[in-house]
Amino acid sequence: MSEAAIETPKPYTVGMVLYPGMTFLDLVGPQTVLGLHGKTLLLWKSMEPVATETGNTVNPTTTFEECPDDLDVLFVPGGYGTNDAMKDEAVVDFLKRSGKTARYVTSVCSGSVLLGMAGLLDGYKAATHWACYGALAASGATPVHERVVIDRNRISGGGVTAGIDFGLQLLAELRGERTAKAAQLIIEYDPEPPFATGTPDKAGSEVIADAMGILGDMDDQMIATLNSRAVAA
Amino acid sequence: MSEAAIETPKPYTVGMVLYPGMTFLDLVGPQTVLGLHGKTLLLWKSMEPVATETGNTVNPTTTFEECPDDLDVLFVPGGYGTNDAMKDEAVVDFLKRSGKTARYVTSVCSGSVLLGMAGLLDGYKAATHWACYGALAASGATPVHERVVIDRNRISGGGVTAGIDFGLQLLAELRGERTAKAAQLIIEYDPEPPFATGTPDKAGSEVIADAMGILGDMDDQMIATLNSRAVAA
Numbered sequence: 001m002s003e004a005a006i007e008t009p010k011p012y013t014v015g016m017v018l019y020p021g022m023t024f025l026d027l028v029g030p031q032t033v034l035g036l037h038g039k040t041l042l043l044w045k046s047m048e049p050v051a052t053e054t055g056n057t058v059n060p061t062t063t064f065e066e067c068p069d070d071l072d073v074l075f076v077p078g079g080y081g082t083n084d085a086m087k088d089e090a091v092v093d094f095l096k097r098s099g100k101t102a103r104y105v106t107s108v109c110s111g112s113v114l115l116g117m118a119g120l121l122d123g124y125k126a127a128t129h130w131a132c133y134g135a136l137a138a139s140g141a142t143p144v145h146e147r148v149v150i151d152r153n154r155i156s157g158g159g160v161t162a163g164i165d166f167g168l169q170l171l172a173e174l175r176g177e178r179t180a181k182a183a184q185l186i187i188e189y190d191p192e193p194p195f196a197t198g199t200p201d202k203a204g205s206e207v208i209a210d211a212m213g214i215l216g217d218m219d220d221q222m223i224a225t226l227n228s229r230a231v232a233a
Numbered sequence: 234m235s236e237a238a239i240e241t242p243k244p245y246t247v248g249m250v251l252y253p254g255m256t257f258l259d260l261v262g263p264q265t266v267l268g269l270h271g272k273t274l275l276l277w278k279s280m281e282p283v284a285t286e287t288g289n290t291v292n293p294t295t296t297f298e299e300c301p302d303d304l305d306v307l308f309v310p311g312g313y314g315t316n317d318a319m320k321d322e323a324v325v326d327f328l329k330r331s332g333k334t335a336r337y338v339t340s341v342c343s344g345s346v347l348l349g350m351a352g353l354l355d356g357y358k359a360a361t362h363w364a365c366y367g368a369l370a371a372s373g374a375t376p377v378h379e380r381v382v383i384d385r386n387r388i389s390g391g392g393v394t395a396g397i398d399f400g401l402q403l404l405a406e407l408r409g410e411r412t413a414k415a416a417q418l419i420i421e422y423d424p425e426p427p428f429a430t431g432t433p434d435k436a437g438s439e440v441i442a443d444a445m446g447i448l449g450d451m452d453d454q455m456i457a458t459l460n461s462r463a464v465a466a
Contacts, residue, residue, distance in 0.1 A: 023265065024261050024264075024265065025258075025261050025262060025264075025265040025420065028257050028258050028261040029258060031257075031258075031287060031289075032256065032257065032258040032286075032287070032393065035286070035287040036447065040287055040289070042289055049292055053265075053268070054264060054265070054268040054273055056264075056273070056275055056291065056292070056294060057291070057292045058289065058290070058291050058292070059282055059289070059290045059291070059292065061289060109421075129421060130421055147423070147424075147425045148425075148427075158421050159419075159420065159421025160265065160419070160420040160421055160422075161397060161420050161421060161422045161424065162421055164394060164424070165424065165425050165426065165427060168426070168427050168428070169427050172427065177428070178439075178440070178443065179443070180427065180428065181428045181430040181436065181440045181443075182430070182436075182440050182443035182444045182447065184426060184427070184428050184430045184431055184436075185430045185431065185432070185433065185436045185440055185441065185443075185444040186392075186393070186444050186447060186448060187258065187392065187393040187394050188342075188362060188363055188391050188392025188393055188394060188395055188431060188432065189393075189394045189424075189426050189431045190380070190426070190431025190432045190435065191380075191394065191397070191398065191422075191424040191426065191431070192380045192381075192398050193398065193401070193417060193422050193423070193424065194381075194398060194401050194402050194405065194413065194417070195401070195410070195413065195414045195417050197414040197415070197417045197418045198417055198418065198421060198422045198423025198424070199418070199421065199423045200418070202423065203414065203415075203417075203418045206411075207411075207414045207415050207418055208418065210411065210412070210414075210415035210418075211415045211418040211419050214269065214415065214419060215419060
């Protein structure tokens with residue numbers, strides 16, 4: 001009886017783009033939630049291991065070339081490596097191709113800027129990491145300071161941990177609220193952040209300065225990359 | 234000036250145990266936070282790729298044999314594979330050895346039961362996934378229904394996403410609150426769970442039944458494994 005609401009006939013497929021220097025939590029949050037009821041492909045241009053931001057490596061399951069055209073969800077994570085990925089033609093070309101046919105085109109964190117680089121957010125509202133609003137606007141999207149933004153078939157999350165909220169909302173879109181509610185219980189998502197510093201508004205100038213000292217000038221670098229695209233076009 | 238509080242002379246090392254069928258989010262949450270200011274080793278008995286719960290694979294960085302004796306943090310994630318890991322002598326022996334010398338002995342989710350299996354939680358309070366309280370008690374620990382539990386040098390988190398709260402609290406122990414506050418801002422941890430179903434108390438019986446339909450009888454299986462240890466001893 002209760003199982004009937006959980007089980008559904010057609011499994012969905014989520015294509016998750018890997019790249020060097022991605023923030024792995026951006027991807028593993030949504031993957032853990034969406035992986036409960038569908039297949040998650042880890043996509044890269046080859047089958048070689050890809051190093052995340054922390055230097056650890058993960059193995060792709062599928063190459064861009066072998067990725068099916070009819071993805072239910074195309075997903076792009078963020079990270080310090082986003083700017084380099086934006087300059088990688090193989091990545092951008094794959095996004096352009098797959099973004100045309102995927103049912104949902106999605107991202108978390110600076111992954112939204114990478115979607116924008118591929119022209120996939122022109123005229124769409126989107127979320128991104130709080131330190132990347134400038135680059136997101138330069139990419140053609142309208143940045144929205146919310147944790148999850150849904151605009152037609154574009155669904156995006158804010159920085160890093162927003163991927164969990166994003167994943168649960170996307171699961172609700174794909175499988176209904178009841179399934180998403182059970183997923184939230186399975187991952188025991190009843191957060192108790194130890195500090196009140198999760199957004200710049202709450203964190204205050206000293207904590208922002210500390211964070212920016214680690215984050216660096218990602219936003220400026222991505223804006224420069226987007227501007228060079230405009231010149232080349 | 235503000236950088237002085239972030240930068241510290243001695244980097245710490247976190248040894249994170251991998252095993253087949255682990256829930257990768259249990260590990261990647263803490264790793265993302267702790268990896269900002271220290272080294273995270275991914276430990277396994279060989280250098281072969283290890284498959285997570287979703288079937289994707291990650292590569293160890295260090296074998297159990299090569300793992301340094303003086304870890305600052307020993308960490309164990311949970312997952313559907315915990316019960317098999319509890320029966321794996323190489324895993325349990327490594328935990329017994331490393332747990333004696335690590336400065337902090339830590340876990341998230343059903344990883345706490347694996348620590349208990351190695352005798353590392355006898356007489357300690359600990360947290361675990363809400364579906365694993367029975368097995369945690371059978372392992373010799375005193376289960377506490379909180380998101381993060383600190384008892385002397387044992388620090389444990391509840392289910393899956395509790396690893397993020399755990400990671401931030403542990404970073405505060407290792408590097409002070411100011412550093413942890415900046416880490417929380419970097420990962421934009423200002424959660425907005427879409428539903429009020431993050432714990433069994435809040436979720437209600439229908440959602441619990443749906444979740445248990447997916448989780449299965451993990452708790453009973455781990456209790457059986459712990460009982461067979463008692464007989465063998």
